[in-house]
Amino acid sequence: xxxxxxxxxxxxxxxxxxxxxxxxxxxxxxxxxxxxxxxxxxxxxxxxxxxxxxxxxxxxxxxxxxxxxxxxxxxxxxxxxxxxxxxxxxxxxxxxxxxxxxxxxxxxxxxxxxxxxxxxxxxxxxxxxxxxxxxxxxxxxxxxxxxxxxxxxxxxxxxxxxxxxxxxxxxxxxxxxxxxxxxxxxxxxxxxxxxxxxxxxxxxxxxxxxxxxxxxxxxxxxxxxxxxxxxxxxxxxxxxxxxxxxxxxxxxxxxxxxxxxxxxxxxxxxxxxxxxxxxxxxxxxxxxxxxxxxxxxxxxxxxxxxxxxxxxxxxxxxxxxxxxxxxxxxxxxxxxxxxxxxxxxxxxxxxxxxxxxxxxxxxxxxxxxxxxxxxxxxxxxxxxxxxxxxxxxxxxxxxxxxxxxxxxxxxxxxxxxxxxxxxxxxxxxxxxxxxxxxxxxxxxxxxxxxxxxxxxxxxxxxxxxxxxxxxxxxxxxxxxxxxxxxxxxxxxxxxxxxxxxxxxxxxxxxxxxxxxxxxxxxxxxxxxxxxxxxxxxxxxxxxx
Amino acid sequence: xxxxxxxxxxxxxxxxxxxxxxxxxxxxxxxxxxxxxxxxxxxxxxxxxxxxxxxxxxxxxxxxxxxxxxxxxxxxxxxxxxxxxxxxxxxxxxxxxxxxxxxxxxxxxxxxxxxxxxxxxxxx
Numbered sequence: 110x111x112x113x114x115x116x117x118x119x120x121x122x123x124x125x126x127x128x129x130x131x132x133x134x135x136x137x138x139x140x141x142x143x144x145x146x147x148x149x150x151x152x153x154x155x156x157x158x159x160x161x162x163x164x165x166x167x168x169x170x171x172x173x174x175x176x177x178x179x180x181x182x183x184x185x186x187x188x189x190x191x192x193x194x195x196x197x198x199x200x201x202x203x204x205x206x207x208x209x210x211x212x213x214x215x216x217x218x219x220x221x222x223x224x225x226x227x228x229x230x231x232x233x234x235x236x237x238x239x240x241x242x243x244x245x246x247x248x249x250x251x252x253x254x255x256x257x258x259x260x261x262x263x264x265x266x267x268x269x270x271x272x273x274x275x276x277x278x279x280x281x282x283x284x285x286x287x288x289x290x291x292x293x294x295x296x297x298x299x300x301x302x303x304x305x306x307x308x309x310x311x312x313x314x315x316x317x318x319x320x321x322x323x324x325x326x327x328x329x330x331x332x333x334x335x336x337x338x339x340x341x342x343x344x345x346x347x348x349x350x351x352x353x354x355x356x357x358x359x360x361x362x363x364x365x366x367x368x369x370x371x372x373x374x375x376x377x378x379x380x381x382x383x384x385x386x387x388x389x390x391x392x393x394x395x396x397x398x399x400x401x402x403x404x405x406x407x408x409x410x411x412x413x414x415x416x417x418x419x420x421x422x423x424x425x426x427x428x429x430x431x432x433x434x435x436x437x438x439x440x441x442x443x444x445x446x447x448x449x450x451x452x453x454x455x456x457x458x459x460x461x462x463x464x465x466x467x468x469x470x471x472x473x474x475x476x477x478x479x480x481x482x483x484x485x486x487x488x489x490x491x492x493x494x495x496x497x498x499x500x501x502x503x504x505x506x507x508x509x510x511x512x513x514x515x516x517x518x519x520x521x522x523x524x525x526x527x528x529x530x531x532x533x534x535x536x537x538x539x540x541x542x543x544x545x546x547x548x549x550x551x552x553x554x555x556x557x558x559x560x561x562x563x564x565x566x567x568x569x570x571x572x573x574x575x576x577x578x579x580x581x582x583x584x585x586x587x588x589x590x591x592x593x594x595x596x597x598x599x600x601x602x603x604x605x606x607x608x609x610x611x612x613x614x615x616x617x618x619x620x621x622x623x624x625x626x627x628x629x630x631x632x633x634x635x636x637x638x639x640x641x642x643x644x645x646x647x648x649x650x651x652x653x
Numbered sequence: 654x655x656x657x658x659x660x661x662x663x664x665x666x667x668x669x670x671x672x673x674x675x676x677x678x679x680x681x682x683x684x685x686x687x688x689x690x691x692x693x694x695x696x697x698x699x700x701x702x703x704x705x706x707x708x709x710x711x712x713x714x715x716x717x718x719x720x721x722x723x724x725x726x727x728x729x730x731x732x733x734x735x736x737x738x739x740x741x742x743x744x745x746x747x748x749x750x751x752x753x754x755x756x757x758x759x760x761x762x763x764x765x766x767x768x769x770x771x772x773x774x775x776x777x
Contacts, residue, residue, distance in 0.1 A: 427681075433740055435709060440737035444758040447664045451762035452670070457677050480759045497742035520762075 116315060120162050123322050127151050127158075133262065134329050142552020147328055153189040154321045157182050176235050177353035179244070184226030189321075190257055191218025192262040195291070196328060200286060201271040203376040207263075214260055218643045221256050224249060239254065241312050244305065250558075254302060261294055296320035322638045345390040349383035370374075416443050425494060432490045439483050446476045474520055481618075481638050488549065499546070499628050503539040506580060509548050510569055513555055520559055527566030537571050540578050547650070550633070553618035554582050554646045562586030565643075575653070577631075580648040589637040589644050597635055598623040624651070655681045656705050659700035661691040661717065662735075667758070671704060674763035675770075688717035695727060702770055705752070707736035707743060716742065718750040724756055731773055735766070 114469040131151030138144045158180035164175035194214045198207050225231040235242055268290065272283045287465030300317035304310040356376040364371035381650050450473045453461055461469065491497045507530075516527055521528050540547075558567045565585025589597065626633045629650055637644035660678045662668035668684045676683035683698050685691035688709050703721075707714035714734060721727040734747040734755040744755045753773050761769070 435737065437736075437738045438757045440757075441664055441667065444671065444737060445664075446672075447759065448667070448670045448763045451764060452674060453765055457674060457763075481758070500741065500745070 131384050131597045153185050156320050157185045184222050187218045187221035190260045191620040198263050217256050285327045285330050289324045293324035300454050345387050436487045443480050501541050513552050531570040550622035550625045558584035578650045582646045585643045588642040656701045657681045660684045660704045662706045678767045688712035702731040708738045
């Protein structure tokens, strides 16, 4: 096939494709600004490409008409670049920001178009060398080129800027625009400007002109998303159709029977294979569409998940800080109340008579409950957030227990109970554990025992087996029923006796104790024979 | 001779309370309302022990501790970190900077704090 035949074929193909794209875009949404701009650009593109082709077709037989056609083509060119600029600015949603730039581009586009179309300043005349046509440029060519390059730059720069900032979904969309625009600009700069003007090479001009098709396809895809994917199917069917028509024409013009039969065979084979090709393209497009849809959905979900995760992280951090600071703020007045009350009873500010001592001690006890509640809530929030630090060291259980007994001296005395630690015969070994956590676990159990014991008292015993240390805390209190034992260490669980006699327990002390002991790979459990038979709580910690 | 204690505490109600109990217990006690004030009076009173709050306005107790560790005269002065802010990281940092203990204020009555101070002063 000769060069001229290829050119004819390409012109037909480009016209058919452009008309198809233009109509599809228009039908998709005739009121959309992007669609209108694209449809308009399709008309400009056809004027540009066709009127650039016509002078070469009629050639030197009608040079004046050829020059007029060429000027029509060049008249359209700056307008096409200007409309491409508007469309890009619209697609990246920056119309407001570039309002003035748009006006300048419109002015420059119209001015260049009119100077090109109605004067000889840009295109002066044409000449033919064999089958090729050359253009004699006028003195205004350089400003014209500067204008075009200016429009190109003010179009591509905002596009690249927005593309680099865009998130996944918009980025994908802009990616098509960027590829289409880049191919178009590059082809134009090389084949329509660089080669003809600098090196007088004009035979490759058509590559620049026809690159508009890539541009239109990419822009249409970006503007109306995936619906235009079937453009590929239509194009492949159109291609098969055009070749089939050419083959049919050749068959019809056969000179003899054998020629006719061989061409007919070729035509039929092509039609069958062509159909198979079109069908396979259709299948591939369908699969790709499905894949694109899934990818799009996955990316959307991914973006949402990432955002939600970041938000959660922020909230989690804020919650932890809030709890720490709030605990500190709550503890400050509680410390002052505790301190001044104890100093009052100890006589630092003068002697306090017996009558006053009792109410002061009641206030002190209530304050202690508040302190414990704040401590428990702080521990609970840290456990909940997984932020409890585990810092084991060698600790003495005896010392911790003695310290706790000292702390409970007052409530024990007030209730008329006893609290004792059974003497250990040999020095009890130190255990490798987190002092604060073990202390809080034992303290919570003893506090519980005091709460549920009305008569008698609490006995603490330290036992040692081969590989574990046991702390047994027995009381002579109300006891625990079978059902209550099962859910005793759950959060917000309170024994029924607690509901009758003690409203102040929040039901979190044993839960925290269990969690802290489990951090040591230890065990905590309770035994009781039921009503009024007391209970025994055992904490087991590994010795090694 | 009475031992000298410097209390660094920004809460007026607590600062006065600890100063009172320490004086009552026979110590010579001074109270600084901030880390900056503490650093200013430190050379004047040359304390035997510093009872140091951690959450202080502007420079924190940790910052104060870092600074005194760089001063030749106070590099080994006994410090008891004393706060209601009990983040394990802060606690570890204070102990690494040489604090003898990290006490949670609400867990101790003023008399118990005095006992702790006496206990640490006895240690060599």
